[in-house]
Amino acid sequence: MNIDGISPDSLQRIADLLRQQHGSLNTLPLSPVGEFQTRTVTLETLMREVTECLAQDFRHRPAQDFPMLYFACGKARVGSTALSNLFGMTGMPSYYQPLKAILRDALVGRPLTPWIVPSATDEPHIFSKETIGPYVLAESLFNPLQLLIEAGYPRHRLHLIMLDREPASSLASWLDKLISRAPADTLLRHYVVAALSAAHVASYAERQGVRVTHYVYEVSKEAVSSVRVLFDRLDLSSSFTENAVTSWREPGDVQANNARVIFPSEATIYKVPNLHTSDSAYRYQRRATASLSEAQLEVLERCGVNDAYRASVAACVRDLGLNAAMSARLFGDWFAAAA
Template sequence: MALSGLNISELARLADMVRGDAPALMSLPLEPDGKYQTRPLLLGQLACDVVGALSAVFRRIPPEEFPDLHCAWGRARVGSTALANLFGMVGLPAYYQPVKAVLRNALTGTRPDSWTPRSGDGPLFIKDVAGPYLIAECLYVPLEILLQAGYPADRLHLIILDRDPVQSLASWLEKWSERVSHDRLLGNFILATLNVIRVEACARRCGVPVTHYVHEASRRPVVAAEALFRHLGLGDRFTATAVTDWRTIDALDGETSQVIFPDEPDVYHVPGLHKTEPEYRYRHRDTQGLTDADLDLLDRFSLPELYRSSVSHCAQDLGLSWVGAERAEPACVH
């Protein structure tokens, strides 16, 4: 299914299914757009294809050799690539959406190269984020796919990422408006955001611990990063210079990046998507390009409410009470 124009009633129907984690979602038809998806699939069929590719690798790994895996999920443009680089700076193998890379290969009919997690090097970090091009990218649940493929639940830790939805939507429109229509991006943004309900429910159901982290915590980057690492049991790896000194990084997707990028179909490559950063830090986004109609739709689907919940959980999980005190409200009020 593709939202070529913004059909509000259809979007509301899908949103209700996502909120309720409806089993019928697995029968949702995914219609090809001829570019980012070239073959028709059902959402459940696509998930099975990805599970199959990963399980072919995982079944060759003895259970005791699976490394601890910190799996960061959120919608795209929540600061996840910079966070992945931060984990790489302290020595963890940090992977860029390995599950979604397999999914994208499956969507385009390419033989999906699977992902082989490194073993013997201690814990790993992956970011696997939702959106932006297709509904399939908004509704897949990477944690569930990893579990179904055979990754042990007791080796997984879910980190739910979030960012002020107004700032995040502005970033979506800036980065991808030349590739995807405004209406389609807006609909996908809403579904990707709501999918947190299904992702967190999967973790709770399977006994996987959950930690919340919002991009706005990086207004105090050293304090927030140290709190996150300590909470994850990685306090001994943390150094302030891993946060403040990225002078050797030419770009987050460049050769000196500490992030391990997968092979994906060329159509998904966006030049300049990840810019050079001198350090790990908060990035403010200009939101003046958003319309009142855009902001009204975020309110209609309760995205600011979900964000406030993320802020509250982040403050509680990491002991950062000031996160809630420093603009827990979305940055742009209309």
């Protein structure tokens, strides 16, 4: 099968394999893609290389030396950067996709540098976010939680925060923000792959005995109350303050005070102008979807992306203990469909 094909039938076959979690996707050769990927390689090989890199640090550490890691994961453009800022504002070290940075080095054959996690003695709690997608199939297929676990991060020191966002809004964001790096048909294909891949991370976590909390972007419409509930669920009630949600700038500051957000070193190709908006608080940002075609919207339904989101909504309502009235306000018809 040509996984790089752009025909509707090809995309449907990929979606079917993803829903089946078919092992053939791990061993399929993935072709080079410009500056993003310069070697033909399988996902299985990339996962092994990144796992071995991480294990250089992890394998020699006792379990009690690992901080509790609140690990947020979802397809790209689901509000994960804003959540990173939020956790950084609490004073917790907040890491910006350190695992995908290693994967991206592996895609071009660069030497890999392990992620050095601080000692629990110095930092008992840390946050990290990873997004799936968007530029090449390898980063749209990879499971970042699997990398951590197979490299030796103790399962009981992990709490997965599973992220999602209304599919049309998220796709519109991909097409608006990332079009300078890839054509629309490629972004649509990778979006479907990333959305379905992300849906499997939570089930993987549950099989591994890792605690999971689903947190869907639309709950940020009522930011203070939803973040308070999230922190309660994470056993971080003592770290919650309303200021961490509503006041990201001191008077007179131009930018948010995100000193504890830690970014990796990445190639220039990944520095996309205006990729992230600057804001003074954690809040919901509405995304217009009128630019999407009927054909693009039909792909989301036909390939199962909308079904995956409905499942995310139901899980978020359950995990955060949202009542019916609040759920209807936040999710509208999606809540009715998920109920």
